[in-house]
Amino acid sequence: xxxxxxxxxxxxxxxxxxxxxxxxxxxxxxxxxxxxxxxxxxxxxxxxxxxxxxxxxxxxxxxxxxxxxxxxxxxxxxxxxxxxxxxxxxxxxxxxxxxxxxxxxxxxxxxxxxxxxxxxxxxxxxxxxxxxxxxxxxxxxxxxxxxxxxxxxxxxxxxxxxxxxxxxxxxxxxxxxxxxxxxxxxxxxxxxxxxxxxxxxxxxxxxxxxxxxxxxxxxxxxxxxxxxxxxxxxxxxxxxxxxxxxxxxxxxxxxxxxxxxxxxxxxxxxxxxxxxxxxxxxxxxxxxxxxxxxxxxxxxxxxxxxxxxxxxxxxxxxxxxxxxxxxxxxxxxxxxxxxxxxxxxxxxxxxxxxxxxxxxxxxxxxxxxxxxxxxxxxxxxxxxxxxxxxxxxxxxxxxxxxxxxxxxxxxxxxxxxxxxxxxxxxxxxxx
Amino acid sequence: xxxxxxxxxxxxxxxxxxxxxxxxxxxxxxxxxxxxxxxxxxxxxxxxxxxxxxxxxxxxxxxxxxxxxxxxxxxxxxxxxxxxxxxxxxxxxxxxxxxxxxxxxxxxxxxxxxxxxxxxxxxxxxxxxxxxxxxxxxxxxxxxxxxxxxxxxxxxxxxxxxxxxxxxxxxxxxxxxxxxxxxxxxxxxxxxxxxxxxxxxxxxxxxxxxxxxxxxxxxxxxxxxxxxxxxxxxxxxxxxxxxxxxxxxxxxxxxxxxxxxxxxxxxxxxxxxxxxxxxxxxxxxxxxxxxxxxxxxxxxxxxxxxxxxxxxxxxxxxxxxxxxxxxxxxxxxxxxxxxxxxxxxxxxxxxxxxxxxxxxxxxxxxxxxxxxxxxxxxxxxxxxxxxxxxxxxxxxxxxxxxxxxxxxxxxxxxxxxxxxxxxxxxxxxxx
Numbered sequence: 001x002x003x004x005x006x007x008x009x010x011x012x013x014x015x016x017x018x019x020x021x022x023x024x025x026x027x028x029x030x031x032x033x034x035x036x037x038x039x040x041x042x043x044x045x046x047x048x049x050x051x052x053x054x055x056x057x058x059x060x061x062x063x064x065x066x067x068x069x070x071x072x073x074x075x076x077x078x079x080x081x082x083x084x085x086x087x088x089x090x091x092x093x094x095x096x097x098x099x100x101x102x103x104x105x106x107x108x109x110x111x112x113x114x115x116x117x118x119x120x121x122x123x124x125x126x127x128x129x130x131x132x133x134x135x136x137x138x139x140x141x142x143x144x145x146x147x148x149x150x151x152x153x154x155x156x157x158x159x160x161x162x163x164x165x166x167x168x169x170x171x172x173x174x175x176x177x178x179x180x181x182x183x184x185x186x187x188x189x190x191x192x193x194x195x196x197x198x199x200x201x202x203x204x205x206x207x208x209x210x211x212x213x214x215x216x217x218x219x220x221x222x223x224x225x226x227x228x229x230x231x232x233x234x235x236x237x238x239x240x241x242x243x244x245x246x247x248x249x250x251x252x253x254x255x256x257x258x259x260x261x262x263x264x265x266x267x268x269x270x271x272x273x274x275x276x277x278x279x280x281x282x283x284x285x286x287x288x289x290x291x292x293x294x295x296x297x298x299x300x301x302x303x304x305x306x307x308x309x310x311x312x313x314x315x316x317x318x319x320x321x322x323x324x325x326x327x328x329x330x331x332x333x334x335x336x337x338x339x340x341x342x343x344x345x346x347x348x349x350x351x352x353x354x355x356x357x358x359x360x361x362x363x364x365x366x367x368x369x370x371x372x373x374x375x376x377x378x379x380x381x382x383x384x385x386x387x388x389x390x391x392x393x394x395x396x397x398x399x400x401x402x403x404x405x406x407x408x409x410x411x412x413x414x415x416x417x418x419x420x421x422x423x424x425x426x427x428x429x430x431x
Numbered sequence: 432x433x434x435x436x437x438x439x440x441x442x443x444x445x446x447x448x449x450x451x452x453x454x455x456x457x458x459x460x461x462x463x464x465x466x467x468x469x470x471x472x473x474x475x476x477x478x479x480x481x482x483x484x485x486x487x488x489x490x491x492x493x494x495x496x497x498x499x500x501x502x503x504x505x506x507x508x509x510x511x512x513x514x515x516x517x518x519x520x521x522x523x524x525x526x527x528x529x530x531x532x533x534x535x536x537x538x539x540x541x542x543x544x545x546x547x548x549x550x551x552x553x554x555x556x557x558x559x560x561x562x563x564x565x566x567x568x569x570x571x572x573x574x575x576x577x578x579x580x581x582x583x584x585x586x587x588x589x590x591x592x593x594x595x596x597x598x599x600x601x602x603x604x605x606x607x608x609x610x611x612x613x614x615x616x617x618x619x620x621x622x623x624x625x626x627x628x629x630x631x632x633x634x635x636x637x638x639x640x641x642x643x644x645x646x647x648x649x650x651x652x653x654x655x656x657x658x659x660x661x662x663x664x665x666x667x668x669x670x671x672x673x674x675x676x677x678x679x680x681x682x683x684x685x686x687x688x689x690x691x692x693x694x695x696x697x698x699x700x701x702x703x704x705x706x707x708x709x710x711x712x713x714x715x716x717x718x719x720x721x722x723x724x725x726x727x728x729x730x731x732x733x734x735x736x737x738x739x740x741x742x743x744x745x746x747x748x749x750x751x752x753x754x755x756x757x758x759x760x761x762x763x764x765x766x767x768x769x770x771x772x773x774x775x776x777x778x779x780x781x782x783x784x785x786x787x788x789x790x791x792x793x794x795x796x797x798x799x800x801x802x803x804x805x806x807x808x809x810x811x812x813x814x815x816x817x818x819x820x821x822x823x824x825x826x827x828x829x830x831x832x833x834x835x836x837x838x839x840x841x842x843x844x845x846x847x848x849x850x851x852x853x854x855x856x857x858x859x860x861x862x
Contacts (some may be wrong), residue, residue: 020779020803020805023802023803024799024802024803024807046744049571058572097802104824105824109813111823111824114804118459118835118836119805119835134845141852176821203835203836204835204836217652219653222649222650224655224834224836226836228807242610242858243856245857245858248858248860249858249859249860252860253860253862256860256861260817265554316624330493354481366855368455370530370853371454371455372451372455372548373545374451374454374851375851376851376854377849377851377852377853377854378852378854379855379856380853380854380855380856381856381858381859382491382540382854382855382856382858382859382860383856383859383860383861385860385861386540386861387852387855391536391861392536393534393536393542402653404549404550404635404787404849405549405634405635405655405657405849406836406837407839408849408850408851408852409852410852417563418835418836418839419808419839420805420806420807420808420839420840421807421808421809421818421823421839421840421841422801422808422809422810422811423808423809423810423811423813423817424797424810424811424813425678425810425811425813425814426671426812426813426814427675427676427679427680427811427812428811428812428814428817429679429681429682429683429684429687429813429814429816430687430814430816430817430822
């Protein structure tokens with residue numbers, strides 16, 4: 001245990017030192033390093049696939065589920081997609097050194113607020129090995145050293161990928177410090193609390209994975225954590241909603257990719273349009289295989305008005321625990337509300353602060369909704385599925401935050417920076 | 432204990448609810464409330480001074496030190512200064528609803544990044560009662576509900592001030608929710624960990640006080656904390672420093688107000704100008720009553736070259752523990768360095784990331800210094816004493832942050848906001 005503590009502390013000190021030189025690296029040099037990483041991944045495909053084979057064999061022996069094994073499995077195409085990710089990051093502007101504000105104070109001090117790297121970022125993640133390169137290159141381009149801690153299932157794969165990236169950068173850039181990207185070379189669970197106690201060395205932790213991983217990280221961490229626990233996203237159909245549009249959006253938000261955090265989980269409907277909306281949208285959802293978990297009123301409306309063959313096996317009673325559940329599946333909870341305010345209050349109470357939407361024809365109503373709903377992204381007449389760094393034009397994303405300190409919503413390169421104040425004087429002193 | 436937990440949870444729920452309506456309050460209404468608070472403070476001077484008298488009597492009986500009692504003591508002039516603070520906040524622009532970014536995506540989605548309140552902010556502070564109004568009004572104008580927890584020495588004073596502010600706002604604005612500003616009505620120590628466990632209700636904690644308070648808060652908190660532990664500020668004199676300017680700045684940064692966090696604590700001098708700089712600045716500092724804690728080289732230089740009467744009782748040996756000490760007193764540690772890089776590395780290693788300065792004639796040198804030094808504010812040719820919300824043109828400040836997630840440097844109204852993404856569509860769905 002003492003040895004492990006010493007080792008993790010050492011890794012953190014090395015990362016902090018590496019972050020100092022990385023902070024000074026020009027955009028051009030950073031891009032050269034990134035190109036080196038991409039090239040090395042290309043050339044080391046065989047080595048990485050061999051390492052992945054070891055993980056897959058161990059995983060099968062350990063009885064991992066099919067979907068788990070699929071997430072773990074690398075192919076040429078998946079490695080190519082990691083390489084495309086690196087090339088995309090190369091093409092993005094450097095987020096460091098951007099002037100956010102510039103003023104000249106009355107005493108002629110020149111004040112600039114300029115983006116700067118955060119320092120050392122620890123990424124704690126589960127089984128997808130592509131996170132190793134995706135996260136490391138985003139952190140790298142934004143001037144941050146990374147300490148990677150991947151899931152034990154992907155240990156050999158992650159190790160091979162990170163080694164290969166470090167080798168690739170070092171081969172093309174002598175200034176590249178190999179401690180800029182470090183993969184923790186042990187699967188011991190005790191690593192996490194030790195790593196997250198390195199206050200002053202590790203500046204931020206970004207956990208990526210399921211809710212239980214993220215809660216465990218947030219609870220034990222002594223360094224700031226940026227995260228979202230889950231996405232319980234809502235769509236509220238106001239009484240003046242265009243039902244064509246509503247149907248299109250709800251179907252998209254629920255069924256296009258139900259297993260992701262920006263898929264809708266709860267549909268709120270103003271009671272004035274309940275029957276019409278329920279019949280129309282409910283029927284289409286059911287035909288797409290969606291189960292509706294309904295409050296008393298919507299259940300009864302559907303029971304009376306839906307053809308029995310559609311109703312049976314597709315409409316269920318919701319209980320109180322459904323309102324804050326992230327199904328990640330073809331299930332949608334449904335609730336009628338009497339007013340706009342009730343919809344807002346339901347969302348603020350049960351939602352996860354991720355992405356919520358109103359469908360309405362009125363700009364006054366949508367403004368009220370957007371101001372009142374306390375979520376990272378608030379939509380008017382558009383699918384919640386757009387909450388994504390790529391869709392938002394960030395080029396790439398490292399995750400989505402529902403926090404309010406630091407980045408909120410999709411996190412791209414810019415969201416991986418802090419800022420500092422630079423003050424230029426000519427000898428000014430304070431009177 | 433269970434009762435206390437229940438009570439603190441209830442306070443937090445009330446604060447969260449109040450923050451919802453405050454988030455929707457117009458600037459005009461918020462200013463009316465603030466005027467009401469200022470008026471009530473004016474009218475309740477007697478009541479507040481009486482409460483203060485109780486605290487002072489208890490403090491004397493408990494044997495509080497003179498400076499402590501002085502910090503605790505309110506006078507008409509100190510109450511007027513609180514009122515001036517409120518009027519100043521009224522005059523500042525509303526930081527909520529400011530558009531930080533606006534883009535139209537290729538699919539015609541309109542994307543806006545807009546400032547929004549953080550929600551509920553807990554302020555944990557020590558003995559100065561003016562923090563009660565200063566912090567509450569800054570949080571209020573930025574749309575945040577506050578939960579105040581002041582030092583037990585100022586309990587009755589703080590209670591009187593907060594009651595008076597709530598009464599004043601309620602008298603002029605029926606929409607004002609009295610739970611917007613809450614003062615915790617008990618001095619039990621157990622309150623703090625309970626309050627800082629209200630994840631999802633309390634969004635942020637800002638501790639204000641000495642290092643030990645801040646460390647205790649940061650260590651037990653499960654909600655984000657924005658803080659600075661201490662200010663170990665440096666001034667580095669490069670070999671080309673203008674010594675006139677250097678002298679003026681060092682004297683100002685050390686002696687104008689030595690007890691504050693932006694006062695300089697360590698002077699680094701390039702060895703090429705060591706003797707000249709030490710004789711000139713050292714002598715002036717000593718005449719101003721400053722003790723110099725010197726490394727071996729600077730000690731020996733002063734021993735050989737300074738008149739004995741100046742040297743004796745004013746020059747001491749520094750030990751390793753001096754380099755990260757915040758003296759808050761007329762003491763300055765002094766160290767010679769061989770290179771600019773050594774100065775930067777010393778600052779990044781021993782500094783507190785608060786405010787650091789270089790004196791140099793070269794823009795290349797100053798740029799390198801400003802890019803490399805990992806501090807909230809990095810000065811070129813100006814006194815570190817300018818790190819202050821007022822001096823930076825923020826109008827008022829709630830504190831200074833050395834964190835890198837969320838606000839960094841002086842924190843004014845804008846730094847008390849988060850942001851959200853508002854997306855306006857016409858039925859767009861994700862393909």
